[in-house]
């Protein structure tokens with residue numbers, strides 16, 4: 001085997017962090033040049049004592065197997081001898097089809113779990129080399145071929161050379177898998193914080209819950225409609241949780257918070273050198289949401305150019321990284337959300353009609369809190385517990401008698417988020433005593449649902465929102481960000497508020513702000 005083969009095998013094994021993919025790539029290259037029916041990466045574990053096949057490649061493809069094979073005492077004493085010797089030297093282990101360990105493996109394959117039996121391995125010979133990083137054995141690479149006496153000195157020399165690229169590939173792949181697991185655990189925690197529990201599922205949100213149950217197991221796109229703070233993200237989490245993709249990631253994109261010139265790169269990723277500053281290849285949200293759900297929050301804020309690209313992905317199921325020519329499969333379920341009136345935006349030419357049809361396959365309207373006030377008492381209790389835990393309070397204070405009744409009279413323009421913020425403020429002020437909600441602004445009630453001068457017309461949600469934003473800005477003397485700024489009072493992040501103001505034509509700065 002000459003140097004060319006070593007270079008090509010190295011390139012392939014380091015070509016992907018998904019070990020099954022990289023291993024299969026190597027298998028395809030070696031198969032015509034080498035006696036090979038299976039390529040395996042395994043680990044001999046000492047506690048409990050077992051051989052664990054981590055990944056393998058064969059004619060049908062590459063697989064992450066991760067299955068233990070329990071070997072006999074006799075096999076283990078041989079394995080231990082070989083492992084000890086391998087610590088100081090690289091000694092490829094050539095075993096023929098009649099070697100007792102291979103016979104034992106064959107017996108396990110024939111009598112083991114259905115997934116092991118499915119491998120249908122026949123009499124085989126094998127060549128195994130320990131993979132070492134700084135003298136520590138991190139796994140083994142094995143070539144296996146059906147029949148006997150396939151491997152000779154040339155193959156032994158070749159497998160010995162492969163230690164470095166395979167050891168690096170294995171250690172990177174394991175770290176990568178650890179990161180993926182950590183990331184999934186963090187996402188589960190984050191989901192809990194955003195609201196793993198949907199309060200009102202049996203009362204005010206009962207109809208929403210029924211729709212979630214119907215749509216979750218399908219792969220169809222879902223469009224969540226509702227005012228700001230009604231719980232669109234909570235509903236998106238519920239759909240993901242009950243979908244077949246729940247073990248995959250749930251990636252959220254706030255379409256209003258990404259600067260227009262970065263949207264392509266954020267959604268689709270970019271190749272190294274695609275533009276100034278692109279120092280490495282970056283995976284976009286579509287790639288990161290692979291086998292999971294992509295939640296396009298505030299989809300109504302997407303600029304028209306980005307809408308066209310999103311539509312193309314939804315139609316073709318493929319996308320390309322910025323600066324890359326190779327199409328990638330979009331393996332995601334789309335959930336989009338907006339508080340905007342999309343049909344009106346379509347009429348005004350601000351939202352593409354074809355994209356609207358694609359997204360509007362299964363719309364779910366989340367009612368505002370003022371029309372499901374029966375949920376308020378349970379929500380108040382839930383938020384008291386949630387926030388007390390977050391704030392490390394020793395005990396959860398209870399509301400004063402009648403305090404919750406006052407909340408029922410309010411019409412909650414900021415919906416559940418406003419209620420959540422109110423509870424948090426009350427907890428800070430109460431310092432552990434009984435809770436009073438004197439801090440919510442009864443003047444807010446002066447905002448009547450219909451703000452139209454023309455009584456015969458119903459005000460749009462955007463008009464109402466614009467009035468409420470202006471009113472809040474007046475109170476903060478035009479201050480948007482920071483403590484006590486309009487963004488905090490409205491329960492939004494400052495960049496989201498600025499972008500909404502821009503879209504609604506509400507001027508920044510202190511001079512021009514007036515309530516309509």
Ligand SMILES: Nc1ncnc2c1ncn2[C@@H]1O[C@H](COP(=O)(O)OP(=O)(O)OP(=O)(O)O)[C@@H](O)[C@H]1O
Pocket residue numbers: 193194195197198199200205226227228229230231232233234235297337338339416417420
């Ligand atoms: N039914 C609910 N049960 C428990 N918590 C909820 C519920 N609805 C909303 N919340 C909480 O209220 C806050 C706002 O909810 P969420 O972010 O889902 O609203 P949204 O409709 O997506 O808002 P926006 O349009 O501003 O993005 C979150 O902290 C969420 O956990």
